[in-house]
């Protein structure tokens with residue numbers, strides 16, 4: 001195809017799903033522009049923390065990088081998936097379920113985003129561009145997108161053949177197809193933080209946490225208390241990532257975000273509560289973490305449809321999910337890869353067939369995974385579920401423990417034929 005004939009995709013959202021789509025579509029022979037409302041790469045983002053990558057997502061990301069080993073170099077292995085119970089009175093922990101050969105890797109959001117972004121041609125990415133609206137031509141072969149340039153307040157129009165909505169769980173493009181769509185609150189929020197110990201590797205805090213959690217550096221730790229749980233793992237470059245899930249009523253969402261600004265008082269209160277529940281070594285890491293932040297956890301029932309004419313949803317826009325399957329990033333990367341393969345297979349002239357195949361491959365998988373992640377969150381938080389008593393690590397039985405393993409995720413290591 002000559003340069004002139006290349007079909008063009010307008011991707012809205014430049015987070016993990018957006019940059020992954022840019023790679024996959026360029027590989028499929030498309031021209032791509034990415035519109036992102038943030039004004040610059042979010043390297044120091046306060047809301048960026050750790051995430052897990054499964055083996056397939058790792059392979060796909062490596063295929064998009066000019067220097068594939070950069071992914072390996074900027075992540076740490078998660079080879080053990082370990083669920084432990086914590087007795088909050090005695091402050092002791094014991095193993096509930098343990099899986100070896102887990103084969104995930106842990107990345108910092110900003111590191112992963114940086115890797116993917118830096119491997120893209122620089123002229124395709126439009127920072128500081130807020131998507132406003134789109135309209136599809138009568139013959140459904142083109143789509144006109146309006147965006148506001150935040151620095152100058154001017155409105156621009158971009159015309160393409162395909163609109164890719166990678167605008168996250170609060171997607172405004174999805175809202176134009178499901179006007180009464182609402183996210184579903186999970187019943188809990190997540191306190192999160194990244195503890196940076198570079199230069200302090202031998203401090204009491206670091207030695208203490210390594211004694212209490214000797215497999216840090218290769219293990220994904222879940223600690224289960226009564227009606228609450230934490231996640232702890234190590235990241236590349238001397239950092240620990242921690243998450244503490246706390247049951248509480250739904251907040252009034254601030255503006256358009258599920259991340260909440262926290263006051264000093266809220267942090268102090270959180271730390272006091274942590275002392276009552278978790279082992280002191282973990283509490284100490286929480287206390288010494290700069291700027292912990294708070295995410296309210298939402299998901300949604302699976303959508304019936306994720307494409308219309310020449311608009312398609314990917315990533316969190318297509319399937320908002322709770323984080324308990326460690327899959328939201330993996331899902332975004334896979335969405336992008338499958339979309340790219342479908343477009344390459346059918347060609348731009350058969351866009352409908354390409355998008356239909358994308359939907360038929362991805363929708364059944366992500367729908368099951370979102371519902372499974374929801375169930376796992378409710379179990380680990382001791383919340384009510386149909387047909388069972390709320391889970392309590394102190395009274396649970398062996399078969400309940402087995403259920404906690406990440407490997408129970410539907411389609412755990414299924415690879416779509418198209419990607420083989």
Ligand SMILES: Cc1cc2nc3c(=O)[nH]c(=O)nc-3n(C[C@H](O)[C@H](O)[C@H](O)COP(=O)(O)OP(=O)(O)OC[C@H]3O[C@@H](n4cnc5c(N)ncnc54)[C@H](O)[C@@H]3O)c2cc1C
Nearest residue numbers: 013015016017037048049050051109130131167168315316
């Ligand atoms: C700054 C940041 C930090 C994150 N940190 C973590 C983390 O530490 N751990 C983790 O597991 N997950 C994290 N996530 C979420 C994770 O990236 C996603 O859950 C997952 O990878 C799917 O991503 P997504 O690209 O579909 O959605 P998102 O990551 O939510 O990205 C949506 C993007 O669309 C942009 N956007 C939305 N509306 C518009 C509009 N109207 N015009 C233009 N752009 C728009 C947003 O600015 C955002 O960049 C983070 C997301 C962000 C944005």
Ligand SMILES: *[C@@H]1O[C@H](CO)[C@@H](O)[C@H](O)[C@H]1NC(C)=O
Nearest residue numbers: 067068069070071072073074
């Ligand atoms: C990755 O790490 C290895 C070992 O430390 C190093 O030799 C290699 O140069 C690194 N690769 C890149 C691209 O940075």
Ligand SMILES: *[C@@H]1O[C@H](CO)[C@@H](O)[C@H](O)[C@H]1NC(C)=O
Nearest residue numbers: 054055056330331412413414
């Ligand atoms: C990653 O998740 C997708 C679903 O989003 C799934 O199809 C795939 O098998 C997963 N990969 C691995 C290696 O588990």
